[in-house]
Amino acid sequence: MDWLEDTMIGFDTETTGVNTSTDRIVTAAVISRQGADGVPDRRTWLIDPGVEIPIGATAIHGITTLRASAEGAPPEEALEEIAATLAETLLSGRPIVGFNVSFDLAILEADLARHGLSTLTQRIGVASPSEIRPIVDPLVLDRHLTQWRKGKRKLIDLCEAYGVLVNNDSLHSADADVLATLDLLVAMGRVHSPLREMDLQDLHDLQITAHRTWAESFRAWLISRGRTDDLPDPGWPLPAGGPPVAHTAQGG
Numbered sequence: 001m002d003w004l005e006d007t008m009i010g011f012d013t014e015t016t017g018v019n020t021s022t023d024r025i026v027t028a029a030v031i032s033r034q035g036a037d038g039v040p041d042r043r044t045w046l047i048d049p050g051v052e053i054p055i056g057a058t059a060i061h062g063i064t065t066l067r068a069s070a071e072g073a074p075p076e077e078a079l080e081e082i083a084a085t086l087a088e089t090l091l092s093g094r095p096i097v098g099f100n101v102s103f104d105l106a107i108l109e110a111d112l113a114r115h116g117l118s119t120l121t122q123r124i125g126v127a128s129p130s131e132i133r134p135i136v137d138p139l140v141l142d143r144h145l146t147q148w149r150k151g152k153r154k155l156i157d158l159c160e161a162y163g164v165l166v167n168n169d170s171l172h173s174a175d176a177d178v179l180a181t182l183d184l185l186v187a188m189g190r191v192h193s194p195l196r197e198m199d200l201q202d203l204h205d206l207q208i209t210a211h212r213t214w215a216e217s218f219r220a221w222l223i224s225r226g227r228t229d230d231l232p233d234p235g236w237p238l239p240a241g242g243p244p245v246a247h248t249a250q251g252g
Contacts, residue, residue: 010178029174048072129238144210
């Protein structure tokens with residue numbers, strides 16, 4: 001049985017904004033599913049971030065400051081549950097799947113540290129961000145496998161490209177994005193069959209190299225045009241340093 005037929009754990013967040021250093025998680029979803037047809041085991045969280053949720057963020061994910069304050073869990077409680085679940089997954093050798101997941105992992109690490117909780121890096125006992133593994137990101141893989149295809153690469157765009165049916169109106173909720181991402185990854189495995197045969201650790205290493213190659217090329221292109229804000233970080237699955245990871249490729 002290849003890894004796409006085994007159990008995968010999808011992870012996604014919706015947040016107060018796109019700065020991984022200062023913004024905070026508002027909702028999160030961790031969904032476990034075996035293969036394409038398994039029954040999803042869903043865990044979702046609504047969190048009171050303790051700060052005002054900007055109108056622009058609410059327009060994307062639908063969560064207002066009032067609702068988060070009234071219904072949201074304390075961040076220390078929810079973040080501990082999320083981190084414990086993800087750490088258990090990683091230590092078991094099962095993959096965490098996420099679309100543009102470097103953003104979600106980076107903002108989770110920052111939120112955990114902000115509240116005095118152990119980070120994922122600390123929980124699994126690694127020194128380097130690249131050793132938070134195995135991680136699988138369909139966005140990184142698609143950039144590598146189809147680098148010359150024109151058009152946007154948001155979640156909704158890749159679902160369309162690989163024939164995954166999704167309701168665009170449901171995207172930008174964490175659980176809907178996770179399920180769409182899991183379906184997308186399965187569809188990518190059908191198109192790019194060598195993915196199915198790769199060892200997960202080798203696949204993780206391939207993504208480290210693929211993301212660095214893309215980021216360095218894109219950085220050079222942006223700088224050549226005088227654009228020096230929000231340059232992509234070459235580190236993956238967590239940034240190696242420099243500007244915070246932007247959330248620009250997430251969702252539909």
